[in-house]
Amino acid sequence: MLPRQFYERPTLDVAPDLIGKVLNLIHEDGSHLKGRIVEVEAYIGPNDRASHTYGGKQTTRNQAMFKRGGTAYVYIIYGLHHCMNVVTRGTGKPEGVLLRAVEPLAGLHAMSERRYGKRPDELTKPERINLTNGPGKLGQAFGISRDEMNGHDFLTSSLFLEDGERGNVLQSRRIGIPNSGEAKDYLWRFYEADNPYVSKHPKVTV
DNA sequence: TAAAGGATCCACT
DNA sequence: GTGGATCCTTTAA
Numbered sequence: 001m002l003p004r005q006f007y008e009r010p011t012l013d014v015a016p017d018l019i020g021k022v023l024n025l026i027h028e029d030g031s032h033l034k035g036r037i038v039e040v041e042a043y044i045g046p047n048d049r050a051s052h053t054y055g056g057k058q059t060t061r062n063q064a065m066f067k068r069g070g071t072a073y074v075y076i077i078y079g080l081h082h083c084m085n086v087v088t089r090g091t092g093k094p095e096g097v098l099l100r101a102v103e104p105l106a107g108l109h110a111m112s113e114r115r116y117g118k119r120p121d122e123l124t125k126p127e128r129i130n131l132t133n134g135p136g137k138l139g140q141a142f143g144i145s146r147d148e149m150n151g152h153d154f155l156t157s158s159l160f161l162e163d164g165e166r167g168n169v170l171q172s173r174r175i176g177i178p179n180s181g182e183a184k185d186y187l188w189r190f191y192e193a194d195n196p197y198v199s200k201h202p203k204v205t206v
Numbered sequence: 207t208a209a210a211g212g213a214t215c216c217a218c219t
Numbered sequence: 220g221t222g223g224a225t226c227c228t229t230t231a232a
Contacts, residue, residue, distance in 0.1 A: 041224070050224065061217055079215035081225050098224055136225045176224055 001160045007069030011088040011095040014069075015042040016190045018086065020166035023102055025142050026158045031110045033142050035102030035132055036164050039191040039198050041174045043085070045094035048188075050180035053094035064151040065094040072159060074139075074150040081136030082144045086154065086161075100175070100189075101133045103197045104141070111141035133197045168193040175200055 002021065007014060018040050025033045045053030045065065052062040052075070064073040065087055073085040073096055085096040104111055108120040111131050116123065123131070132138040152159050174189045191198045 043224070052224080059218070075224085076216075078213080078223060078225055080213070083224065085224090100224085130226095134225070140226095174224075179223090 001155060001162060002070075004068075004070050004155060006161075007086065007088055007154070008090055009069070009088065011042045011044050011097065012188070014086070014088045015040050015097045015188070016169045016171070017166075018097055018099075018161075019169045019190055019192050020164045022105060022162045022164040023099065023142075024160050024162060025144070027110075027143060031107055033107035033110060034105040035138065035142070036105055037099060037101075037161075038103050038167075038195040039099075039101035039133075039189070041098045041100055041190075042188040043096055043098060044188075048180075048186070049183040050174065050177040050186075051094075051183075056094065058094070062094065065096055066092055067151065070154045072149055072152040072154060074144060074146040074152075076146055077136065082139035082146055083135040084139060084144050084149070098135060099138065100135045101191070101197050101199050102138050103195065104132055110143070114143055115141050129196055134199045167195065 018037050021037050023035045043051040045051045046056050048054055053065050064071055067087055068091045069088050071087040073087055075083055077083055085098050087096045089095050112118055112120045112123055115131055116127055132141045154160050169190055170193050171187045172189045173185055177184050
């Protein structure tokens with residue numbers, strides 16, 4: 001399990017360091033899901049127009065972002081998709097990292113059932129990739145729910161990160177924030193080179 | 207392969 | 220009343 005100090009660092013240091021780390025989630029039914037993180041985005045509230053905490057704004061939705069590093073911030077987007085963030089830095093510093101894609105390592109059966117209602121051996125090739133190659137997709141595959149997990153601590157026995165092999169990390173602009181002014185051009189997305197579970201491959205023109 | 211539109215809902219203004 | 224840190228299906232080339 002990664003220690004508290006891992007999370008309580010500058011967000012742009014934590015984000016690339018999350019690539020290769022393994023997300024672990026153990027459900028009450030005993031199922032143990034593991035996914036190796038291959039794509040993340042940093043959101044740095046006070047100075048980031050794309051962040052839910054831009055300007056330090058505190059609301060009922062984003063209150064978990066103000067907790068200490070290592071807290072989970074889960075929100076619902078477009079009314080139906082659950083997305084999970086890892087909160088960074090210390091209490092009162094509303095910054096975090098969105099988990100955008102993972103490579104499934106364990107619990108394939110549960111993921112496959114949640115995503116497609118099929119067994120893993122019944123998945124088509126694209127379905128296998130689409131299991132967890134996006135923030136909403138991995139949320140569904142892992143059974144992440146805001147009601148159960150928002151504000152949860154990553155230093156517990158049921159939700160935690162563990163060390164893993166870090167590949168070649170690249171960076172790019174973030175995805176899906178065209179209306180965020182200058183912040184849309186920040187290179188705050190980090191992903192593993194040549195990993196098939198990375199969601200998108202935007203052209204980077206610096 | 208790319209582009210467009212619908213789904214769906216609650217926090218925020 | 221509005222719109223989003225997305226996903227999926229349909230349509231068109």
